[in-house]
Amino acid sequence: MPRKVQKAAPAADVPPTLQTIAVKAIHALDDIQPRSFLSTQVIEEYATLYSEAEGEEPLPPLDVFEIKGKFYVSDGFHRLEAAKRASRQTLACHVHTGSRQDAMRHGAFANLRRGLVYSQQDRQRILERLLQDPQVSQRSNRDLAQALGLSHVTVGRARQRLATVASLEDEWRALPVTQTTEDAQRQEHIATFLQVDPTVVARYETFRREPLDTAKIISWVARTMTDSNKPADEAKTWVSSRLQQEVQDREHERKLRQLSRPKPQPKKSPEALALEQAEQARREREDYLCDHLTGFVGLLAGREATSWRSAYTLADMVQALSPKRRQEISELLSQAEAVIQALKDALVQHGTP
Secondary structure (H helix, E strand, C coil): CCCCCCCCCCCCCCCCEEEEEEEEEEEECCCCCCCCCHHHHHHHHHHHHHHHCCCCCCCEEEEEEEEEEEEEEECCCHHHHHCCCCCCCCEEEEEEEEEHHHHHHHHHHHHHHHHHCCCCCHHHHHHHHHHCCCCCHCCCCHHHHHHHHHCCHHHHHHHHHHHHHHHHHHHHHHCCCCCCCCCHHHHHHHHHCCCCHHHHHHHHHHCCCCCCHHHHHHHHHHHHHHHHHHCCCHHHHHHHHHHHHHHHHHHHHHHHHHCCCCCCCCCCHHHHHHHHHHHHHHHHHHHHHHHHHHHHHHHCCCCCCCCCCCCCCCCHHHCCCHHHHHHHHHHHHHHHHHHHHHHHHHHHHCCCC
């Protein structure tokens, strides 16, 4: 459950000091980081600069804040990560004094003046943080919009959304609790808040394999209210319908997977397996004999055998043989006559006309 930002006293206007600090002693926190994510390409470029530098600093010093004896980077997250990859032991840093809120505020505005250009997602992230800052939030929508490169309408909508979030958080905290475990209480709260069956929440978390973030649920409803200009009940209904739709889609996918799985074959007795193996051997032997007999008959009829690459007549074949081979073939034909007659007798004996 998100907590309300505590108001902090303005930091004293003390100029920073330039110090050399061990890289491993500098901490990077997401709640200070202004960007949504770091650029791998930029980190690799900076790491190359750090690796190839000889006795000099190839990049500007970092801005860090010393808070309760620890150093937190405020401006220079890409440079810090690059220094780690380049196995740098120390970095030059401008050391400021203040709180985490001061560090967040400093980093947000520092990158507006220099460094990599903020993405639209970064600007939205920074805007919401600055609107919760006790100092910056007092500035007008147009002032903040100009500083962040956004529309004053966007700033106003974000300010309204944060106020809506605060109101929804108060509503959330007033929800009754009847369950005993933490997971059950969370699911009960979400179901009550969104006016949806608790089993939908439980199934949604089962499919997602992670608990629903209550802060994201509240933010989702607040964003729907402000961006779509919906009242609270309609926004909650819309969010709950999205949850139910995803549950239905996941259940449908699971049923399709179950149907596509091969059905398990019943276990067969040793006797049944032996009979199957005997029948399989009989069929293979029958196919083998039939192939040979068919080939033999086809040869006598002068037809093309399946293994030949082109058609030959018997005359062509005899012409291609040497006199010795012709003599051997003549002797084999004498024997073949007896074989043919025996084959005919066998067919007649087994009912073949």
